Amino acid sequence: MTAMARTCVIVGAGVAGVEAAAALRSRDGDCRVRIVGAEPTPFYARIRLPEVLAGRTDPSRLVLRTPDWYRERRLDLDTGVRVEALDPAQARVRLSSGEWVAYDALLLATGATPFVPPIPGVDLEGVFTLRSLEDALRLRERAHASSRAVVIGGGLLGIEAAAALRPLGVVVVEAAPWLLPRQLDRGGAAVVQRALEARGLEFRLEAKVLGITGPGRVQAVSLASGEELPADLVLVAAGVRPETSLARDAGLDVGRGIRVDDRMATSTPGVYAAGDCAEHGGRVYGIWPAAEAQGRTAGAAMAGEDPRYQGTVPSNTLKVTDLPVFSAGDVDPAGAVESEVTTGEGRYRKLVRDREGRLVGAILIGDLRERRAVLDAVTAGAPFAAAPGSASGKEGP
Ligand SMILES: Cc1cc2nc3c(=O)[nH]c(=O)nc-3n(C[C@H](O)[C@H](O)[C@H](O)COP(=O)(O)OP(=O)(O)OC[C@H]3O[C@@H](n4cnc5c(N)ncnc54)[C@H](O)[C@@H]3O)c2cc1C
Incomplete structure (x- = not known):
């Protein structure tokens, strides 16, 4: 049997x-x-x-x-x-x-x-979230009939979506003092922000949304600063x-x-x-x-085996054309750690090491050739020395 x-x-x-x-x-x-x-x-x-x-x-x-x-x-x-x-x-x-x-x-x-904060007006017509293919298609259809968009949230998804919504006029509203606060430090985020501004995106940082106003369909987003951002499309990208x-x-x-x-x-x-x-x-x-x-x-x-998951080192690559941004591990830690930052026009490279010299986090902007080696070192908790001729040339302070 x-x-x-x-x-x-x-x-x-x-x-x-x-x-x-x-x-x-x-x-x-x-x-x-x-x-x-x-x-x-x-x-x-x-x-x-x-x-x-x-x-x-x-x-x-x-x-x-x-x-x-x-x-x-x-x-x-x-x-x-x-x-x-x-x-x-x-x-x-x-x-x-x-x-x-x-x-x-x-x-x-x-x-x-998607998390939707309890903002007044968030259920108006023209307010979207982005998680599924159906969401993306609905949003795209709406974008065709729109000229001004506001994206609430300057994290990875908010930035990628904002870049995708061009050529609409797009304003990104972020509560934190800099963009991509989970992936970048202030210096790295400033480089990214300049690159995106050069493409026509606008930003409001440390900004709080008070409400989305209609009537009926969305007309504007009002900020605590008193500013009213006109919009016929709002994307909530708040995590x-x-x-x-x-x-x-x-x-x-x-x-x-x-x-x-x-x-x-x-x-x-x-x-x-x-x-x-x-x-x-x-x-x-x-x-x-x-x-x-x-x-x-x-x-x-x-299947009856006894596997052990031991965690994943967080890493992200921003997927915006011609704007290479990568981060891994802990990029802005508190405490006694050593950071090495090199920066130049459109470029930023930060390596964060612990007291034993092991790489615990990294940011690469503008040149991602070291991405694999950096991620491997952060994952292994190993020291990291740039290969000769790699992107580590010191271009500035
Ligand atoms: C626009 C966007 C960009 C992203 N970019 C990145 C990136 O660059 N890098 C990165 O690492 N991550 C990124 N992410 C996150 C990444 O997509 C998720 O971490 C990943 O998809 C999680 O996989 P999952 O299988 O756990 O869940 P999901 O991919 O969410 O799949 C879960 C599925 O379960 C279904 N489901 C839920 N409840 C039920 C139910 N009761 N019955 C049946 N089905 C159900 C859902 O409909 C869904 O299809 C991005 C996400 C989005 C939306």
Whole structure:
């Protein structure tokens, strides 16, 4: 008599979910793997959405796996289907179709949703967020009928979207004293800001939005300074919140994200979480490489292995054409550390070392040739010496 094959259910068909499915299948040829994704489009390069917004890339080119890829691995993919409830006591989930699906192992890879601050007028017509392909297409359509945009939030997503919205007049409003506050220090951000201003973008820093005004559809954004920024399109890019509702409603341990151990196991047996929805070691990463690594770990654990996820060094590359910006690790730490900064026209390079001389963070602007070596050194906690003839020439103070 043969044992019945196990069923593994994965909620969310983003990078964490799909990487988990592949890792699981490569270790377990027998189990049934069912991926349930709420979006109508199968797994795609979410991080390239600004290209779609700019009209530079056809949406179909973002899709990362062919139907054959799923077929060859016997991964059953439901697109446009939402998991609406999790019943851990009976080890089953309810789909938006009403069907209950029993699982032996379940992965929550539900990602994150845009955070929308409670600003008066935020629900007016013409106010958008950007997370999905559908969002990007809606925003693009609106941009065609607009001439002035305001982007609330000068982080990575806000800047990339603002650059993509050109040739509209675009003003970016940021509460912090400099742009990309999570990726750059003040000096690096000033170089980026000058480059973007040269392309026609405008900025209001240390600025607080009081409200978005209509009537009916958006007409302006009012700032605490008294300034009124005229706008017929507003993009709110104020960060994301982990999508934890299924886990929370089912009584799993949830902090900022769904809490997991090094195997990506949640507080409930048989249930795992990975990617933007997960909190590991007190951290919610919100970046692609972490979701990828966590997904792989979860897949291995669901196959019965005992993997150990040990965290991901945060790193980001700004995806604005002809403006190379990269940062990794801790770029602006407090305490006794040593920073080496070299700067020149449109260029900025900062290496941050701890007291033992190990590289803990870096910023590269204008020339990214050292990106790989820098990321490897930060990841390994190793010293870093620039290769002869590399971009490290001291061009200024
Ligand atoms: C415009 C943009 C630019 C970005 N740029 C970068 C970058 O340059 N570098 C970087 O590292 N990161 C970037 N990110 C972040 C990166 O995209 C995320 O970290 C990554 O996509 C997380 O992967 P994930 O699989 O955890 O979640 P997601 O990619 O969000 O996928 C989760 C999926 O689960 C689905 N889902 C949620 N709830 C349910 C449910 N109940 N039932 C079924 N399905 C459900 C969602 O619809 C979604 O499709 C960017 C994000 C955006 C939006």
